[in-house]
Amino acid sequence: MLNIKDVSLTFNEDTPDEKKALQGIDLELNKGEFVTVIGSNGAGKSTLMNVVSGSLHPDVGDVFINDQNVVHLPEYKRSKMIGRVFQDPMAGTAPTMTIEENLAMAYARNKKRRLVPGVTKKRKDYFREYLESLNLGLEDRLNAKVGLLSGGERQALSLLMATFTEPHILLLDEHTAALDPSRAELITEITADVVGKFELTTMMVTHNMQQALDLGDRLFMMDKGEIIFDVKGEEKQNLTIKNLLDEFQRIRGKQIESDRAVLG
């Protein structure tokens, strides 16, 4: 489903600030696979996501989605196949527009936008049905401006907007990191729900190791632009935070630097 072949990307090449963000990344995700990605700050997790989504273009290497090479496609064309939720709860929705208008824009994602009304009676019923699954009461506030919602509600809405057209790939970039613990838990639950329901091929970046262990059926650990640890299936289910830390020490010969990565 998602196939990344030998992708490298260096920022500020040949300057003192040179940073090898990705170094020869190779990976293959099968349909329905849910991988969580961990690593300390600057390990290249977000860069990897951005290379898949098209907001960054790699120096070399190819990205295949459904066996189609998308590495030269601009971001907006790839988004037909990719659903995304960002870390900032404000980033995934348009605040001055209503809930139903936001949903209508997401609904049109994998279609050609036309000069027909975005919100119709039929679509409203459809939106309402999906919103009910969130259990946040948003289905009764279709005409409310999204800017009036709380961060948690907005993030839940973003998640719904990213998934309900069943994209080929779902990218979650620390999408619970900016929320308080109870809201983060709610979003985590909803994430597990929708990913399971639509069997979405998903890549989730997180700083929270427990979350990385709880969710998904595969796990990548990244460091210095490389995937240093890739585990799936039963082995992944039996992992603990201590295993992860030991594994990092074994591979890199030192401890993980970021406290945030450990405690977060």
Added chain:
Amino acid sequence: MFIALFGAVESGVIYAIMALGVYLSFRVLDFPDLTVDGSFVTGAGITGVLIVNGTPPVLATLIGALAGFIAGCITGILHTAGKINALLSGILMMIALYSINLRFMGQPTVSLLNESTLVSQIESLWASTGIDSALNGMLNVFELDRVPTTWAILIMMAILTLAIKFLLDYFLKTEIGLAIRATGDNQKMIRSLSANTNFLIIIGIGLSNGLVALSGALIGQHGGFANLNMGIGMIVIGLASVIIGEALFGKKTITRVTLAVIGGAIIYRVVVTVALRVDYLSIQSSDLKLITAILVIAALVTPKILQARKDKKRRQAKRAALMEQQKESEASA
């Protein structure tokens, strides 16, 4: 005075089309587009020259509007493909249009006084209906010295402006329209929902300037001339209309704002007319730009001051009520 006010409302209705264009760029796309000063003249100038050369007025007006659309698209391309700052790309296009307009017009002023224009055609068609005498008959109640010579322009232009308003309302609720609004609201988000924001900005700024040029074409035919300098300060007049309209009539929904913008454009014209006619103020027409600037500043600042004052009063009232309660409980204890 009545005739002057009548004239103010009449031109206000035509300027409202320009204000709707400014609303589209300034508010919907959040793009402060200064192309307006140039594209207004483009509309008036090209339409004027075409009419003088014998093009049917309706066709000439449409071509004028199309020219504005193209000018706007170029501003959009400068900003998106050229990655030039929004304000600067508008200024560059405005300056370029000054020369381009003069090229088209051949001379700084094109007179339409003896030509058959859209306005004169509407008037002559209208004259045969006899609606004027009926409407003026109703005005007799007020015992005015003079009555308007024709209601044709006011009524027909009001119908046109409202038609454009409803089309714009509809457009902004279509799938493409929603994407344009989101482009002005949260570009990152709508790009992640597979919208080509560059294309939407180009189309949006194009449409905005198409409306501005249409308004210019009609104002030119209404006034009987097109002048190279008639667009100076047009963007500020457009902003004034949008901001005054929003402040007075509210901005809750799209339908409401577009109506408010039309109202703002008419009120702006009325205020200017009244200011010019109050003798003891001795305001000259050259002072109008200053008045416009002051109007915009007032419309921007006043609502905030009023809101701050309202909030302060509310807090004070709550505080006073709380003190009162404490005193009472102390007294009873």
